[in-house]
Amino acid sequence: MSKILMKVDGACYPNPGNMAIGIVIYKDGELFKKISEAIGYGTNNIAEYKALIRGLEEVKKINPERIDVYCDSQLVVKQLNKKYKVKNKGIILLFNRVEEIIRTIPGKIYFIWDRRDNNFMADGLAKRALAEEEINKRKKAAKDVRVEKKDGYFLVRSSKSGKSYKVDINIPQCECMDFLKRARKLKLECKHIMAVRTFLQEAERKRETKNRL
Structure with a gap:
């Protein structure tokens, strides 16, 4: 039987907002698996529990004799160690799911709080999945705007609201507001900037095609 670390x-932006999870699993001291997934809409605490559930479902296949689970949420760790009661109805369902999975694992399981800077790999995986989700959402939205080139800048008009930026x-x-309040904090570009980049790329392709003729 194996030992698992x-x-x-879980990451969420804003809170509540889009969620993602990051999981790093070591088996007998060796890196076994990394998981990075976007998981929909919710809160930070839901994301933490979802990450835990996803990880436990993965390691129970190994049938380990011991699992040390590190999480940077003190609240979640204290709830799992029965030091805090779970009061939120949505979290109760997730907490119960964790308990169900634990009962299917014969080995001992320890839940340990870890500082975020010690949990940087899982944190990075969660943030990467969240960033990819945010980028894809903006790329899709960028198709529904119209770009006009002005003197030294671009004017981007939304086809839905009619507003120009x-x-x-x-x-x-x-x-x-998306760029000022959200995208910039995540080090991302808003749909309007993405649309301008696409506009410039298409213009460059047209120039290259014309030069070849």
Whole structure:
């Protein structure tokens, strides 16, 4: 039988918002598996529990004799160690699911709080999945805008709301609230900046095609 060390983390932005999980599993001291997944909409605490559930479901296949689970959420760890009661109805369902999985694993399981800077790999995996989800969402939305080139900047108009936003692609910067409040904090670009980049790429392709003729 094997010994498992598992580090889990959940990410959510904003809170509540899009969620993602990161899991790193070591089997007998060797890296066994890394998991990075976007998991929909919810809260930070839900993301932490979802990461834990996903990880436990993975390691129970190994039938380990011991599992050390590290998590940077003190609340979750204390709830699992029965030091805090679970009061939130949504979390109770997830807590009960964890208990169900634990009963199917014959080995001992320990839940240990870990500082975030010690949990950097799982944290990074969760943030990567979250960033990919946010990027894909904005790429899709960027198809529904119209770009106009102005003197030194671009004006991007939303086809749904009709609002226009000024984009400086050299910085890059946009005056929309998504860029100012969310995308910039995640080190991402908003749909308007993405649309301008696509506009410029298409213009360059047209120039290259014309030059070849």
